[in-house]
Amino acid sequence: MSLNHIVTLLALAAAMVPLAAAAEPCPGNSQALGTERVLEVDARSTPQVGRKHFPNTLPLARKELVLTFDDGPWPGTTPKVLDALKRECVRATFFLLGRNAKAHPELARRALAEGHSIGHHTFAHPLLDRMPLDRAEAEINHGIEADEYAVYGQRRGNPITPFFRFPGFASNKALLDRMNQRGLVVFGADVWASDWNPMSPEQELRLILARVEQVGRGIVLFHDTKAQTARMLPAFLRELKRRGYRIVHVVPAGSRGVLN
Numbered sequence: 001m002s003l004n005h006i007v008t009l010l011a012l013a014a015a016m017v018p019l020a021a022a023a024e025p026c027p028g029n030s031q032a033l034g035t036e037r038v039l040e041v042d043a044r045s046t047p048q049v050g051r052k053h054f055p056n057t058l059p060l061a062r063k064e065l066v067l068t069f070d071d072g073p074w075p076g077t078t079p080k081v082l083d084a085l086k087r088e089c090v091r092a093t094f095f096l097l098g099r100n101a102k103a104h105p106e107l108a109r110r111a112l113a114e115g116h117s118i119g120h121h122t123f124a125h126p127l128l129d130r131m132p133l134d135r136a137e138a139e140i141n142h143g144i145e146a147d148e149y150a151v152y153g154q155r156r157g158n159p160i161t162p163f164f165r166f167p168g169f170a171s172n173k174a175l176l177d178r179m180n181q182r183g184l185v186v187f188g189a190d191v192w193a194s195d196w197n198p199m200s201p202e203q204e205l206r207l208i209l210a211r212v213e214q215v216g217r218g219i220v221l222f223h224d225t226k227a228q229t230a231r232m233l234p235a236f237l238r239e240l241k242r243r244g245y246r247i248v249h250v251v252p253a254g255s256r257g258v259l260n
């Protein structure tokens, strides 16, 4: 390893120093899991994250987790998910579907108001890897514009939070290159609850806890449209606390102090 290489690594390590101090007290819940720290993420240093599909993930320490929720907002389930996160003072990232944000803008705005990051997940959830690039990009933009309008009241193509997750993780090199050129961070996942399969909340809780213990750190994927996920979330968060896991909130680079 050259000296230059070492200097670069040291600079990178310094950039990864936790940005937030220890969790603030959580109103009404002295035993809350809380949010341990805020991590700024940008497409230059971490263009694609999540080891299920990519070689790298976010720079997380052992027992650090980033919680993410896809496909919402959805009446009935998203409010329960938001309630559970609020009770534990945990901040997560929601990858919205444009059509759901358009139909339920008040829920999308509630997620923002409660301090969560708002990422994007297309308008109607098609698999983008098997359509022409321009059509795929039009679908991505349609979703981003619908989300931005629902959440911020402005229809912009460059989202406030440039985080994107491909429906079904269906991407290809041309699309990934395009996302990177646009400065959009592509989120995969390190672990998931398979909550697209029907199961009881108890089964889902056991499954996700076992998988989290296996990977030890990383990006956790749930769907806030799923009743079983909404129902098991309070117990999941309490169990993470009991087992010594810590929550990291991802935000766009340079946004601390601007967003919540």
Ligand SMILES: [Zn+2]
Binding pocket: 070, 071, 121, 125, 167, 168
């Ligand atoms: Zn999805």
